[in-house]
Amino acid sequence: MSAALIEVRNLSKFFVTARSLLGTPRAVVRAVEEVSFSVAAGETLGLVGETGCGKSTVARTLVGLYAPMAGEVLFRGQDVHAALAGPDGALFRRRIQMIFQDPYASLNPRMTVGDIVGEPLDVHGLAAGGERRERIMGLLSQVGLSPEHANRFPHEFSGGQRQRVGIARALAAGPEFLVCDEPISALDVSIQAQVVNLLQELQEEYGLTYLFVAHDLSMIKHISRRVAVMYLGTLAEVAPVDELYANPQHPYTQALLSAIPIPDPEVEKDRRRIMLGGDVPSPLNPPPGCKFHTRCPLAFDRCRREIPPLVDRGGHFVACHLVNK
Ligand SMILES: Nc1ncnc2c1ncn2[C@@H]1O[C@H](COP(=O)(O)OP(=O)(O)O)[C@@H](O)[C@H]1O
Ligand code: SF4
Numbered sequence: 352m353s354a355a356l357i358e359v360r361n362l363s364k365f366f367v368t369a370r371s372l373l374g375t376p377r378a379v380v381r382a383v384e385e386v387s388f389s390v391a392a393g394e395t396l397g398l399v400g401e402t403g404c405g406k407s408t409v410a411r412t413l414v415g416l417y418a419p420m421a422g423e424v425l426f427r428g429q430d431v432h433a434a435l436a437g438p439d440g441a442l443f444r445r446r447i448q449m450i451f452q453d454p455y456a457s458l459n460p461r462m463t464v465g466d467i468v469g470e471p472l473d474v475h476g477l478a479a480g481g482e483r484r485e486r487i488m489g490l491l492s493q494v495g496l497s498p499e500h501a502n503r504f505p506h507e508f509s510g511g512q513r514q515r516v517g518i519a520r521a522l523a524a525g526p527e528f529l530v531c532d533e534p535i536s537a538l539d540v541s542i543q544a545q546v547v548n549l550l551q552e553l554q555e556e557y558g559l560t561y562l563f564v565a566h567d568l569s570m571i572k573h574i575s576r577r578v579a580v581m582y583l584g585t586l587a588e589v590a591p592v593d594e595l596y597a598n599p600q601h602p603y604t605q606a607l608l609s610a611i612p613i614p615d616p617e618v619e620k621d622r623r624r625i626m627l628g629g630d631v632p633s634p635l636n637p638p639p640g641c642k643f644h645t646r647c648p649l650a651f652d653r654c655r656r657e658i659p660p661l662v663d664r665g666g667h668f669v670a671c672h673l674v675n676k
């Protein structure tokens with residue numbers, strides 16, 4: 352396998368949401384806690400988990416929108432957050448780009464699509480004048496939009512087209528790594544596959560590396576080479592996609608997979624559906640030990656006391672005391 356392009360080591364990010372009069376934190380959201388994974392050059396790592404489990408916090412920390420509270424994010428072995436603040440900051444900003452869930456909120460409504468796509472060219476001094484115009488037209492055509500779209504405004508487009516604008520803008524900077532934070536979750540089902548196909552074509556053409564965030568496992572099966580499953584701020588399991596779907600080890604992954612309907616009625620009727628009891632606990636006050644223990648059908652004594660480490664079992668990483676005995 353190719354070397355890691357991105358390495359995330361023991362990343363933690365908490366948010367203080369309430370302080371006392373003296374400024375001491377009174378409520379702390381433990382959004383991401385001790386998360387480690389790597390993304391190989393040219394691969395797509397899917398990051399999946401229920402809403403609120405910390406996916407966007409990881410995504411935003413990877414692109415430098417948030418500074419890590421603890422741990423580090425390395426790009427080819429170089430600390431991203433140190434690099435962004437240093438002399439190579441602009442270069443790093445180009446290399447790592449993000450595509451957002453809500454393309455409408457992330458596109459300036461007062462700018463034409465041409466200027467939105469051209470902005471990274473201006474900011475990084477990549478093209479000016481006629482060359483700039485040509486680059487913008489080229490980018491629009493690459494994402495399936497036409498030259499006349501350049502003079503229109505975001506509100507004149509459908510959700511799928513707006514996401515294409517967001518992709519063109521990300522590409523304009525000439526990135527190596529794209530963090531796609533639920534890029535298709537807000538789109539109609541009929542449009543989702545088109546955007547996924549576009550991202551796959553662009554990946555092949557430019558050798559891009561992706562972190563692709565989604566809130567359910569069915570969505571990322573086709574685009575990911577490996578999948579990381581997140582629960583309440585921590586990683587439960589990371590494995591190659593076929594291995595994860597055929598042989599899930601963590602009880603949470605097993606429950607998530609058992610909830611996806613299978614089109615074959617013969618297979619479907621014999622399937623055991625694992626229903627998880629209760630709600631996801633609050634990240635303001637996560638359970639001690641294994642964070643999943645309050646809902647895990649297999650929890651035992653040790654789970655309530657000891658945090659299960661994410662253990663590498665031959666490229667299949669699992670954080671569970673039952674599996675790693
Ligand atoms: N800027 C912020 N300030 C305070 N709390 C935040 C902030 N961003 C996220 N959170 C909280 O952190 C947790 C994880 O959020 P998020 O990373 O957005 O999860 P996801 O993307 O998986 O839905 C949630 O409880 C959320 O409310
Ligand atoms: S460590 Fe315990 S509670 Fe956590 S997933 Fe494994 S069996 Fe369940």
Ligand SMILES: [Mg+2]
Pocket residue numbers: 406407408532533
């Ligand atoms: Mg999110």
